[in-house]
Structures are given as C-alpha cells and as structure tokens.
Amino acid sequence: MAQLKNVLEKPSSFYDVFLRKPDKYQQDTHYCPGCGHGILHKLIAEAIDDFGIADRTIMISPVGCSVFVYYYFDTGNFQVAHGRAPAVATGIKRNHPDSIVISYQGDGDLGAIGGNNILQAANRGESITVFFVNNAIYGMTGGQMAPTTLLGQKTMTSPYGRKATWEGYPLKVSELLSTLEAPVYIERVALTYGKELMKARKAVRKAIQTQIDGKGFSLVEALSMCPSGWRKTPVDAKKWVKEEMEKTFPLGVYKDITAEREKGSWDRRFEEVPLDKYHELLGLTGKAKEIGGDMSKVEEKYRNPEFLIAGFGGQGVLLLGKALAETGMRHNWNSTWIPSYGPEMRGGTANCHVKISDKKIGSPVVDNPDVLIVLNQPSLDKFEKDLKPGGLLIYNTTMIHKKPTRTDIDILPMPASEMADKLGSLRVANMVIIGAIIEKTKLFDLDVVFDTLNNIVSHKKFIPMNIDAINKGIEYVKNYKG
Amino acid sequence: MAKELIKGNEAVIKGALLAGCDAYFGYPITPASEIAHAAAKYFPLAGKVFLQGESEVASIQMCYGAAGTGIRVMTASSGPGLSLKQEGISYSAGSELPIVIVDIVRGGPGLGNIAPEQSDYNQMVKGGGHGNYKLLVLAPNSAQEMCDFTMLAFELADKYRNPVVVLTDGFNGQMMEPVDFPEPVKTKPDKTDWAVMGNAKTRKNLINSIYLDPEEMERHNIKLQKKYAEMEKNEIRFEEYKLNDAEVVGVAYGTVSRVMSSAIDEARKKGIKAGMLRPITLFPFPKPKFLELAESSTVKAFTVIEMSNGQMVDDVRLVVEGRKPVYFYGRMGGVVPKVSEIVEQFEKALK
Incomplete structure (x- = not known):
C-alpha cells in the first residue's frame, strides 16, 4: 500500500499549481498524452523529496519540449539557451559546490547543438547530474530529425527515412561519453514498462546521490516516447521504444566507478581569502625606490x-x-x-x-x-x-x-x-x-x-x-x- | 607600491578582483589573452574560480550560470570571440544578468588580424545578438581606466542587472602604464530577491528569458527599455578637451582619443581651434553634450576619427541631425591614425 500511495501522490518538490504556466490549465502539464517527460519529471521529483534536497537543487530547463521544466519543479530554476545547459551548470556548480545542479536535456539539445558542451562538461567531470531524454525526434519544433533518429525513421526533415550515408548514424551518447575518464556513472534506461521503470527510478536516484556525494559527473539517458512526433498512439509508442529503439540503443550501465570514487573527491572548493590580503597577493605591496624627478x-x-x-x-x-x-x-x-x-x-x-x-x-x-x-x-x-x-x-x-x-x-x-x-x-x-x-x-x-x-x-x-x-x-x- | 607599471589587459584582472569578482570564464584569443593569463594566475590565489571554457559560446554561458547565482563574474575576448558570445549575451540581457564582458578589439572582418581596430562598435554598442536589448558600454583609453572601468562595470552591472562591456582596442590592452590600484571593494549588493543560489531563501526564484505570451513578452521588453532609459538618464560619461572655444569638435574614443588629444595640441600651435569630445560611455551615448555643441555658435564642424569604417559616426550624425557638418576619417586593418593625419582632418573640416 505504501508503494501505491507513493505512485499516486504528487511529490512535494512539484508545485501544487503551475502558476508560471501562461494558460488556464495550471494543474495540467504542457506535455502530450503518452509523453515520457512527465514520468521522468516524477522520478526526479520523488528523489529530490526523498533526499531532502529541494532547497539546494537547481534545475536547468533546456530548449525543446522540456523548456518549461521550471513550471513544475519547486526548486531553484534556470531556463537556458539551446544545448548550453552543461556550460550553465558548470558556472553554477563551480561557484556553489553545495548546490545540486540538474541539467535536463533532450536529444537535439544535448546531442546536436550542445554536443561539444556535454562532451567537455563530462570530460571535466563537472559534479552535476544530467538527465538526457532520447526520443529520437524533435518534438517541440514539430517532429524534425534528431541526432538519435533511427535509421529509416521518417521525420519532417528526413521524409524518406534517415540514411546512414546522408545523415549519418544515430548518435550513441552513453557509449560515447563512457569512453571518457572523468564521468563516474552513465546508464541508459527506458521510460516504458514496470521493470524498465523500476530500473529508471534506481538510476535517477543513483545519479543524484552521486552528486550529493561529490563524486563527479553522472548522466542517465532515458529512452522516451513521443507519440505526437512519431504519429503513434501512446500504447504503440511504448512498444516502439522497446522493439525498435532498444535495438539501436541497448539499455544498461555504460560506466559505473562510483564505488572507487571517494566522497567529495570531485568537489571543487576554495578557501575564502580575506580582503586585506588582496594587495599582497596581487603583488602590489612591494617596496620600490621612488624619487621626484625634475x-x-x-x-x-x-x-x-x-x-x-x-x-x-x-x-x-x-x-x-x-x-x-x-x-x-x-x-x-x-x-x-x-x-x-x-x-x-x-x-x-x-x-x-x-x-x-x-x-x-x-x-x-x-x-x-x-x-x-x-x-x-x-x-x-x-x-x-x-x-x-x-x-x-x-x-x-x-x-x-x-x-x-x-x-x-x-x-x-x-x-x-x-x-x-x-x-x-x-x-x-x-x-x-x-x-x-x-x-x-x-x-x-x-x-x-x-x-x-x-x-x-x-x-x-x-x-x-x-x-x-x-x-x-x-x-x-x-x-x-x- | 599600489602603483604598478602594468599592461591594460592585466590591470583589468587586478581591478576585477579588487571589485569583488568571484569567477572568470574565458577562451584565449590575441590580443586579449593576457587577461586570461592574469585571471588564471590571480583568481586561484584569491580563492576565486578561473576556468577556461571549451569555447566562447560555452564561456559566456558559464557566466550566465554564475551570474544567475548572484556572484560577480566576467569574461574577456576579442572580435571573433565576441561574435560567438553574442548568443549568451542576448540571453543574459533577456534574463537580466549582471556580467562584465571585456572586448579587446582586433582587426576584422573574419579572422582579420591581431592589430588594434575599433570595428566592434556596432556589435557591442548596437546589440550584436538578437532581440531588443542594450548593453552598457564603457570605453577606457589608458591602463588606469582599464582597472577603474572594470571595477565600475561590476557596479553598474549589478545596479541595472545588465551585462556591461568594457570596450577597447588592442593597443590599449597591450600598452603598459602606471596604474594606481585602489583598496578592495568591501560590500556587494544583496541579490537574494532574484538570484538562484541553491538555498531555501532563493528557491522560488527563476532565471529566465522566455515569455510565451506575446503580451507578457512585450511587458518584459517595455521593462527593459525603461531600464535602458534610466541608464541614459544616469550613466552618461564623457571627457572634454579644449572645447571652450573649439570651432572643430574632434570625436574619438579609446586609443584614438589619446592620439587626438596630441593632435589638438599640434593643431592649436597652427592656430586651428580644435577641441575634443571623447565619449566614455558608448551606450548611453553622450547625446545632450553633442546636442549642446551642435547648437553652439562657436562650433563649425565635427570630425569623427575611428579605427574602423565609421561606426560611431552614425551615432554622432543621429544626434547632430544636420545642424553642423559631421566629417569622418577612419583607418582600418590595425593602422593607428597619426597625429599629423588628424591635424589634417581638422584643417579640412574648417575649410
């Protein structure tokens, strides 16, 4: 029963009423029926509740369908430019090492326009948590091809189906990033059925816990449904994730060295230096011979x-x-x-x-x-x-x-x-x-x-x-x- | 020795730390790199954050993140880098984030060269990114002002919650001069009413530039325009040189204003009554002073000299509105106009 209650209850790190939403439906999300974002939002919100970190958490909303993450999360919020969330997260976390910075990004945002930003943030081992929603399409802008669009998949900008020799292969972000040394935890999950959802829930919690522990960069890639973009029913969309997407994007843990990393080892903290030391450290206190020249x-x-x-x-x-x-x-x-x-x-x-x-x-x-x-x-x-x-x-x-x-x-x-x-x-x-x-x-x-x-x-x-x-x-x- | 012979670029960083700057994010580029070098050296010593971003695009976004948490943050670059930063600058203006941006202008367009130009005027003063925004732009012409204006930039950025630019040419960045460094700034403004700091007090705050509803977007824009109008009311700064009896008003900023002041001395030896109006804030532009001179019976002409194809001159012409002739003379590619060239232009203007 306790578990059922948990499933049905609204996590307290969601707002009760979405006052930032500029329409009259302020208790509904802006997501389409059958969309995976709501599921992931809820898994994250529950983790924030359970870890008791809502005050410390800063959510970063990207550009894409999840541009309005800040409608829902009762945490600190940033809305940022397309693809730049990892850079913004870097600026936040480096200066506020005690905050919990969560970068929430879609496949166009993270895999295409922000490709270098995620690669470099991962490589620096920024102590942040990235949730990467991969639904193989651009939902918000009307169903265009994503870097993760499957071969043969038809979209508004690949109307004859994606071809490897023209648009290249679907980008495997988890595989790619797990070749780097700095990241501590990378896993791909799916927001589909019971077993997969339980794994997703676990992964979300682990990725946030890793940041709380100061162990560095973690990323969870979540395969997600976009019934509107795919022109499928919500039921068929889930099936398509399982039967088609998972073939190209196998689920599983791609990197996990959390056990080897010491707590706090990737926190970046500086000692406060008193202001009266500034002239000295800037080399402005040396005694030099001076005379009044004529x-x-x-x-x-x-x-x-x-x-x-x-x-x-x-x-x-x-x-x-x-x-x-x-x-x-x-x-x-x-x-x-x-x-x-x-x-x-x-x-x-x-x-x-x-x-x-x-x-x-x-x-x-x-x-x-x-x-x-x-x-x-x-x-x-x-x-x-x-x-x-x-x-x-x-x-x-x-x-x-x-x-x-x-x-x-x-x-x-x-x-x-x-x-x-x-x-x-x-x-x-x-x-x-x-x-x-x-x-x-x-x-x-x-x-x-x-x-x-x-x-x-x-x-x-x-x-x-x-x-x-x-x-x-x-x-x-x-x-x-x- | 609070006085030091120092490059303008390095004076920027010492000034920044004395102004309470908490973080620097940037990407190397000549002729601005000494700023990054000095930041890399001194920021860690002061317990502050220096990080070399993977690109200009990323560096300005790191500033966006840092500024959104209420700290003082800066970046620096030169023309090609600023072109890349325009995305983040527009977002920062939209989200009203106080960021200090230093631009040590080099030759362009394209890769251009590393010699001094003033060809970034349009992209920094007129808004090189998308949207209805303005940046407050300060134009130093000495190493001392590189320190002082950087410090002032932090104050103004916080005062208006707006990005502030310190715009100068490669010469002024590379030049060494004695600089008197002040004591560190002791108090910084409280930003808990808007910044997102990762604590209970600021949990309800949002850093944001998206307003889906057109009416709401317009309201936000109107609010921004009011802020820019406030800047025009309060922040105009300029320097006058021998304007009292001037028949020809020379207009220049940055290194050219230094050369021009020498040219005015030379011109006066020849009996040419020349003076200078040097805009220190490029936005807000010193319109009232220009208007006063344009309407003065003594002034016969304006001569604008720039190391560009003529960018500031547009602003001068917009204010003067045909009341007096406005002449322009520019050098490009990194060529600094000589004193003799400027004197010649004054002579021409009065013919």
Whole structure:
C-alpha cells in the first residue's frame, strides 16, 4: 500500500499549481498524452523529496519540449539557451559546490547543438547530474530529425527515412561519453514498462546521490516516447521504444566507478581569502625606490622624451623599453610603453614605443622619436628616417654594418652585443644600451635604475650582470670620442 | 607600491578582483589573452574560480550560470570571440544578468588580424545578438581606466542587472602604464530577491528569458527599455578637451582619443581651434553634450576619427541631425591614425 500511495501522490518538490504556466490549465502539464517527460519529471521529483534536497537543487530547463521544466519543479530554476545547459551548470556548480545542479536535456539539445558542451562538461567531470531524454525526434519544433533518429525513421526533415550515408548514424551518447575518464556513472534506461521503470527510478536516484556525494559527473539517458512526433498512439509508442529503439540503443550501465570514487573527491572548493590580503597577493605591496624627478633640469632635447626601440625578437627590445618606462614612473613621471605584438614578436623584428613625461601623455604612439635605438640592420633601415632632426640614434655595431646616412642627428655607434657577450651573456646588450642612455640623457637617478631591475629582471641571480652591463654602457659613453 | 607599471589587459584582472569578482570564464584569443593569463594566475590565489571554457559560446554561458547565482563574474575576448558570445549575451540581457564582458578589439572582418581596430562598435554598442536589448558600454583609453572601468562595470552591472562591456582596442590592452590600484571593494549588493543560489531563501526564484505570451513578452521588453532609459538618464560619461572655444569638435574614443588629444595640441600651435569630445560611455551615448555643441555658435564642424569604417559616426550624425557638418576619417586593418593625419582632418573640416 505504501508503494501505491507513493505512485499516486504528487511529490512535494512539484508545485501544487503551475502558476508560471501562461494558460488556464495550471494543474495540467504542457506535455502530450503518452509523453515520457512527465514520468521522468516524477522520478526526479520523488528523489529530490526523498533526499531532502529541494532547497539546494537547481534545475536547468533546456530548449525543446522540456523548456518549461521550471513550471513544475519547486526548486531553484534556470531556463537556458539551446544545448548550453552543461556550460550553465558548470558556472553554477563551480561557484556553489553545495548546490545540486540538474541539467535536463533532450536529444537535439544535448546531442546536436550542445554536443561539444556535454562532451567537455563530462570530460571535466563537472559534479552535476544530467538527465538526457532520447526520443529520437524533435518534438517541440514539430517532429524534425534528431541526432538519435533511427535509421529509416521518417521525420519532417528526413521524409524518406534517415540514411546512414546522408545523415549519418544515430548518435550513441552513453557509449560515447563512457569512453571518457572523468564521468563516474552513465546508464541508459527506458521510460516504458514496470521493470524498465523500476530500473529508471534506481538510476535517477543513483545519479543524484552521486552528486550529493561529490563524486563527479553522472548522466542517465532515458529512452522516451513521443507519440505526437512519431504519429503513434501512446500504447504503440511504448512498444516502439522497446522493439525498435532498444535495438539501436541497448539499455544498461555504460560506466559505473562510483564505488572507487571517494566522497567529495570531485568537489571543487576554495578557501575564502580575506580582503586585506588582496594587495599582497596581487603583488602590489612591494617596496620600490621612488624619487621626484625634475624634468626642467634635463637637457632640452631630452625633456619629455619619446623613444623608439627596435631589433630582433629575443634581443631584449621590449624589456629595454619596459625598464625605461618603469624607471620614468619611479621618478614620479608619466610613462607609456607599447609593443609591437603577436607573430611579429615570435622570431621576427620587435619594437616598442616609450614616452616619459611630467605632463599627461596624449598619444602613446611614437611617430618621430627623440631617441632611436636599433639593434639590427632591418630596424635601422626602417626607422632612421623617422628620428627627429637633432635626435639621438644609438645603434648596435655588432649587428649593423651598413652605417646610418643622416647627418642632422646625433649618432652613437656602440658594439652592444659584443660588450654584452664579454660580460657573459648576449642578453644584456639591452642593459649596455640603457647605460648609454643614462649617460647621454642624464634623465635618471642611477640608484632608481638599479632598483627597477628587481621588478623587470625575472631571475634575481642575473641582476649583478645587468648592473655590470649598465655600468659598462655608462663608461663607454664617457670614453667615447665620436 | 599600489602603483604598478602594468599592461591594460592585466590591470583589468587586478581591478576585477579588487571589485569583488568571484569567477572568470574565458577562451584565449590575441590580443586579449593576457587577461586570461592574469585571471588564471590571480583568481586561484584569491580563492576565486578561473576556468577556461571549451569555447566562447560555452564561456559566456558559464557566466550566465554564475551570474544567475548572484556572484560577480566576467569574461574577456576579442572580435571573433565576441561574435560567438553574442548568443549568451542576448540571453543574459533577456534574463537580466549582471556580467562584465571585456572586448579587446582586433582587426576584422573574419579572422582579420591581431592589430588594434575599433570595428566592434556596432556589435557591442548596437546589440550584436538578437532581440531588443542594450548593453552598457564603457570605453577606457589608458591602463588606469582599464582597472577603474572594470571595477565600475561590476557596479553598474549589478545596479541595472545588465551585462556591461568594457570596450577597447588592442593597443590599449597591450600598452603598459602606471596604474594606481585602489583598496578592495568591501560590500556587494544583496541579490537574494532574484538570484538562484541553491538555498531555501532563493528557491522560488527563476532565471529566465522566455515569455510565451506575446503580451507578457512585450511587458518584459517595455521593462527593459525603461531600464535602458534610466541608464541614459544616469550613466552618461564623457571627457572634454579644449572645447571652450573649439570651432572643430574632434570625436574619438579609446586609443584614438589619446592620439587626438596630441593632435589638438599640434593643431592649436597652427592656430586651428580644435577641441575634443571623447565619449566614455558608448551606450548611453553622450547625446545632450553633442546636442549642446551642435547648437553652439562657436562650433563649425565635427570630425569623427575611428579605427574602423565609421561606426560611431552614425551615432554622432543621429544626434547632430544636420545642424553642423559631421566629417569622418577612419583607418582600418590595425593602422593607428597619426597625429599629423588628424591635424589634417581638422584643417579640412574648417575649410
């Protein structure tokens, strides 16, 4: 008797009256007679009741006949885009690991338009429960072919019957997903007769229990009737599931490693970090040497200077620019740095523009630099013409053999790569040049420059070599008799 | 050192965490990838969720799910990725979900290139997805604003229950500048009246964009339009530069506005009275200010400069309505207009 009562009673996680349903029949569902959705809804609702999880449960309604799941379930509800339920479920569950997230999807939704979404969510082992209703047809939109439509089956969009060589084979979702490592439980059931229904009931409960236990991704594929879409009576529809669908989609457990998985092992939880730790974790609490720079004391041609630095990718061009920009900032000036970016940086030539100013910087783009630094021949060829008359050109004689041709500029040739090599690494050629810039322009306080290296040189053990290189550059300019 | 020399893209993420962002879902794309890199690095340290989605389509839907539970969430991408996200953006606008979307625009159409363009104006400001919706769009032009506007975007998204876009070009994402980072935001709004959090208090709530009954759908749409009107009333932001005596009003946003401010200084050296109106909110568009300038007796013309085929200029023309000539000059493909080119356009406008 108790069991009979259970069968006849409305689970309490269904609403008594479906107030969200925009018609006057608010105690009837919108499903057609003989449809399988109502059966599955009830099995899920009973499980939610029995596990006492209605408050924690979030149901996701897909697009398709079950678009209105939220009419019925007295739980938290999301209605979502076609096929995207697993992605939405991911967004919910990752942020609310204690919620029970149930993604309810049809065959078009899950197997066709959302194919990649279910595959990837399963592969990530999202700790969610997916109920996949396979009725081999699109019901809501009027009986079109589904990815699970059987071979030979006639639908509105396969009016001559599905052909393997034209539309491909019926998609076997349970088989496919059970090849993945992450999912913990996958079973195919049928919403048809007594024995099958008891198995379906068990599977629904197990799939939800798995989530409660934090064991990861589970999916139950339910073969279901669509008498309207199939143009069959409800009685014939059930028979067709058993006699035809089950041949293509055999029932059974496709994957079950629930016993091997520890409880909570696939829950994703994070420790709350107090707000007063934020600046520290964002790297904003370091002490850096800063001074108030005075641009008016700088020689006029280098006042609020604009730099263009160019060379091969890998010559430290971008880092050189960053060092200038950061040092400028530490003199309490404004500075901007923009790189050439993307494929250009990978193997080709790279350049960056740097502006330093005691005023607000408008355009960060350097069209005509005050100081042009070139580390290779193509860069000299490309940018020499852009240097301002009277501007400073520093070029790397180790790599550049064709001399600059302009006579209206200040030229400093220096064997930067050779000097760097002597110091132990070609990589510090950029620092040798920074030394030269410091000595030529007198823009920067040397201590600030050295301190800046802590921020821009990634391996601390190389800082002494970088300092040596800067000193060598300074020395070179002091001794240079051009 | 709350001040740091930092790329605009990275400043977005530090700003986001300081604004109380709880989750980031995204898919890599140049020139926006540093945003994902920084999120992947810092979000876990702050006990927040970073997850690389399988696609842009999925990433924005993960945001839909997360935002629907009442947390602060964001994603970032560039043009081709935003085209894919339009599905989720339309749903988010329909379901009224606060999501922050950062768009670091690159060259298009199609795969285009990774150089800076402003050709996503139409798809972000005019609504690139289906339906009668608007996004609130903020257009930063410096690394500092990348941080500040991202923070502001979270506040506005919650205030209006609407997706908010931070729209800028590849240059502004890649540029490094000093940024002053503020203290973290301490309080966030209570959303238990609408969000679905998986608890008893929010059990009756529903995140939804379907209204089967046409009258009901229309009522929902009217409600949305009222919200957009509120934004137009309250949220217009712009920057003026030397407009007082300007005869030619330059109009630009993002990196172009920086170049334009330099061009105005150059133009003035030549005796050209140029000024700039820089829209900061692209929606709501600063219509009242444009109208005021269009009706001013000093102003002779408007010159709109964009790194696109001319998208914002349509909005300028809609407001100016023929009161004054509106000229357009654009560069495409990732070419940034030079100061000299803009000065030339000012000269032309006054001829």
